[in-house]
Amino acid sequence: MTSRPVRVRFAPSPTGYLHVGGARTALYNQLFARHNEGQFILRVEDTDEERSTEEALRLQLKDLEWLGLQWDEGPHPETLEPMGDFGPYRQSQRKAIYRAQAEKLLQTGQAYYCFLTDEEIEAQKAQAKAQGRPHQVQSPWRDKPLSESLKLIEEGQKATVRFKVPETKVDYKLKDLVRGEISFPSDMVGDFVLIRSSGMPVYNFCCVVDDALMEITHVLRAEEHLSNTLRQIMIYQALGFEPPEFAHLSIILGEDRQKMSKRHGATSCNEFREQGYLPEALTNFIALLGWSSPEGKEILSHRQMVEQFSLDRVHSAPAVFDQAKLKWMNATYLRKLPEVELWKRLEPFFAEANLSFSADPEWRAKALGVFKTSMETLRDAIELFRPLSTSGFEISVEAKDVLAWDTSRSVVEEWKSLVGALPGSFMSEEDFVQIQEEVKTRAQVKGKHLFMPIRVAVIGQPSGAELKVLVPLLEKQTLLDRAEKALELC
Ligand code: GLU
Secondary structure (H helix, E strand, O other): OOOOOOEEEEOOOOOOOOEHHHHHHHHHHHHHHHHOOOEEEEOEOOOOOOOOOHHHHHHHHHHHHHOOOOOOEEEOOOOOOEEOOOOOOEHHHOHHHHHHHHHHHHHOOOEEEEOOOHHHHHHHHHHHHHOOOOOOOOOOOOOOOHHHHHHHHHOOOOOEEEEOOOOOOOEEEEEEOOOEEEEEEHHHOOOOEEEOOOOOEOHHHHHHHHHHHOOOOEEEEEHHHHHHHHHHHHHHHHHOOOOOEEEEEOOEEOOOOOEOOHHHOOOEHHHHHHOOOOHHHHHHHHHOOOEOOOOOOOOOOHHHHHHHOOHHHEOOOOEEOOHHHHHHHHHHHHHHOOHHHHHHHHHHHHHHOOOOOOOOHHHHHHHHHHHHHHOOOOOHHHHHHHHHOOOOOOOOHHHHHHHOOOOHHHHHHHHHHHHHHOOOOOOOHHHHHHHHHHHHHHHOOOOHHHHHHHHHHHHOOOOOOOHHHHHHHOOHHHHHHHHHHHHHOO
């Protein structure tokens, strides 16, 4: 381990939503930083000008904040202005920095201007294919003196800046903190582009320059970047920078053991948020996709994760995304939330479904007490609470059939008059049972001819949760108004 103060980064490309894989990378970096009292940096890799958007950047920042993954340095979450001493933190604002570093490599002969056209490169590829060998670019410009190349550029010729891969084959050794020792033979890659002819630097180059200048000590990132690491180590060496330690995190698979994708359902954090997952549950679940607590615990607070997180407990085997486990974890967190807090989290879901409820905290606590154990996600509350909404009461088509029965009018009339005669603004479960018995006697009906019209008069539907649970949660006046509406259809 390096003795430099720990500095890690999450480096998303703002080309879409934050996916669970990205969220895991961000979380592990943040946990590693906090555990080691280091800094967690957010760097935005937006050099792909066609695919990167500010909207995607803002959405990703919002998702990171929602997950509780605040960064110490990086773009400000609102203004996007750099926060920290190593900015700017958006690669699109660092072009001059990359240019200056490329210049160093050109001056020392470790990179060169290459004037090969796309057609020439395509022809080289076709030839390699015909000869059955892998293609590596062979540039006639590799050993041209810099002064000659500069003249061509002055004349207006377009050139890329290519890295000069050493001619003698060497094995680059990497001690990956998750995957152990990995050896890359240098001839795995040919001279690769650092700066495109458009002037836009490529990912591998920006990444090294930034990691070095931002004094990143550990790079924790997805396994798919392992193939970039050889090129990156070469660039570190050429620039004379100390490379960071690397930890490549295994891929995340769906339950069918295929790479997790849309086919498996939600994959982005905002989808999970919209489905009603709690950020603390999702974070806890994601933490266990490739890491395990030394105590073998499944439910861990963020503080416990920080305390216990270490890379030697990060597994190199692929992680499997178990939807049922995520639901279980969410339900566990949800049931532990204090009622006031849980209600606050439910409000956006109720608003979306146009449901409104009493503002009385006691009523809310009572209703939550009844339904909490039936909820796995916040979204589940919509259907559970719908019958209790003070707005939008409607009588369904099937319910109208029930009201059309010969005996239904007298059932609902008796129900309404008995409810109206009760003192107080709410009735108890016992009151309800008694009233139902009384309606039975008065209207001379039993079984479904008794229960269903009452149900329709209470919730507007012939089926649903138990009435003895719902009725005590409905204000007497609401019950009377609903009964009146039902009578209009009898
Ligand atoms: N921008 C890269 C990505 O979104 C991250 C590369 C890295 O972490 O080195 O996958």
